[in-house]
Each structure stands twice: as structure tokens, then as C-alpha cells.
């Protein structure tokens with residue numbers, strides 16, 4: 001069974017190369033409307049989205065996010081912020097804001113970002129979700145003039161696709177039996193044999209793609225990404241930042 005929406009969702013690929021073209025007013029409005037209608041935990045509506053289009057700001061954000069060129073060249077960089085400030089301003093909450101609210105906000109932000117991505121892709125635009133800005137979250141926060149109660153949790157590059165860089169193949173996912181289970185968790189679904197087969201599939205994908213060819217596999221790509229996130233320096237900086245913004249990490 002398929003339809004236009006399923007076709008769109010199952011053809012997603014992150015796009016990191018864009019033409020030097022702005023989004024139209026109509027495109028931006030359509031994405032905003034899609035984001036506004038996102039489900040919201042307890043209907044708290046704890047999301048504020050900051051649309052960055054200023055070239056100098058984009059260049060700085062690209063740098064603080066670990067030199068991510070795609071951030072510099074996208075048409076718009078949408079920063080999805082967890083926003084409890086409206087509750088602080090109306091005295092519905094005081095700091096420290098309980099972790100429960102951080103968790104709700106993070107859920108809402110994630111859904112909003114995906115809603116924006118799908119809306120943008122439905123109009124033929126290209127996107128990539130960005131979490132790399134966490135490396136420079138303090139600097140980004142100052143740049144965006146964020147106040148207590150507001151955290152830039154997730155971001156999205158949106159731009160006009162440079163078709164030359166679009167891959168013919170989609171990035172293969174883990175096999176379905178590891179990702180979906182019936183009623184209870186099946187701990188046997190994922191094992192070494194499944195991993196070996198998937199790693200081979202990923203190696204074939206990395207080696208045969210048009211751009212960014214590399215001799216790599218899934219396990220290795222995860223290993224490359226894990227150490228910096230686990231590094232005490234980044235962890236402490238992130239925790240300190242979250243607490244500075246008025247959120248508590250305990251319930």
C-alpha cells in the first residue's frame with residue numbers, strides 16, 4: 001500500500017548541498033503552518049523556532065557546529081528551541097524548571113523539526129537535521145539572544161536542492177526485524193550475524209555513492225561519532241548550559 005505521503009516519507013535523504021537561492025515567502029509560510037500544527041505534549045506548546053537567514057550568522061553557526069559547510073550555504077537554518085519562557089513570564093513556572101518540562105519540550109521540538117522537514121521535502125526542497133550546534137551552544141545562544149527558559153535543542157538546514165549532489169540510493173536502515181517487534185521485545189532480533197550483514201550493506205552503500213565515497217561501515221561510523229559526545233568536556237558544558245537556562249536535570 002502506498003500513496004503520495006508514504007512515497008515522500010520513504011524517499012527521504014538528507015541534503016547537504018544547496019543552490020544559492022532563497023526560499024519563497026509561500027514556501028516559508030507553508031512550513032511554518034505545518035510546524036504550528038505539530039502535536040504538543042500536554043498542549044504546552046513549548047517550541048519557538050528561530051529562522052536564521054543572515055549570511056554572517058550562518059557562517060558563524062557553521063563554524064561553531066564543527067565546520068558544517070551545509071549550514072553556511074543553506075537558504076534558512078531553523079533553530080527549534082525548547083521554550084518554557086512563556087510559563088516563566090506568566091509565573092506559571094519558576095526556576096529551576098523541572099526535568100519533566102525539558103523532556104516534554106524536547107519531544108515537541110523533535111516532532112516540530114520532523115514536521116518542517118516533511119513539509120519542506122513535499123515542496124521539493126532539501127533538508128538536513130542538525131545537532132552539531134551543541135558543540136557551541138553557549139555562543140549560539142548569545143547570537144540568537146536566547147533568554148532563561150529557552151534552549152536551542154535541534155536545528156534544520158533547508159534549501160533548494162543541488163540535484164548534482166543527490167544520491168541515487170537511500171541510506172540503508174537496519175533490517176526491519178530489529179526495528180519493529182510484535183507486542184514484546186525480542187532480544188534475539190539483533191545479533192552478530194545481522195550486524196555483519198548490515199555492515200556489509202553499509203560498506204557497499206558508502207563505496208558506491210556519488211559523493212563522499214568512503215570505505216566505512218555502520219559500526220565504524222557510530223564509533224567515530226560516540227567519543228566526542230561522551231567526552232566529559234562537552235557533557236559538562238551541555239549540562240551547565242541547560243542549568244544556566246533555568247532547567248533542572250532532576251524531576
Ligand SMILES: Cc1cc2nc3c(=O)[nH]c(=O)nc-3n(C[C@H](O)[C@H](O)[C@H](O)COP(=O)(O)O)c2cc1C
Pocket residue numbers: 012013014015016068128129130131132133154171
Ligand atoms: C538529532 C539529529 C542530529 C543530526 N545532526 C546532524 C548534523 O549535525 N550534521 C549532519 O550533517 N547531519 C546530521 N543529522 C542527519 C543524520 O546524519 C542523517 O539523518 C542520517 O545519517 C541518515 O541519513 P539520511 O537522513 O540521508 O537518511 C542529524 C540527524 C538527527 C536526527
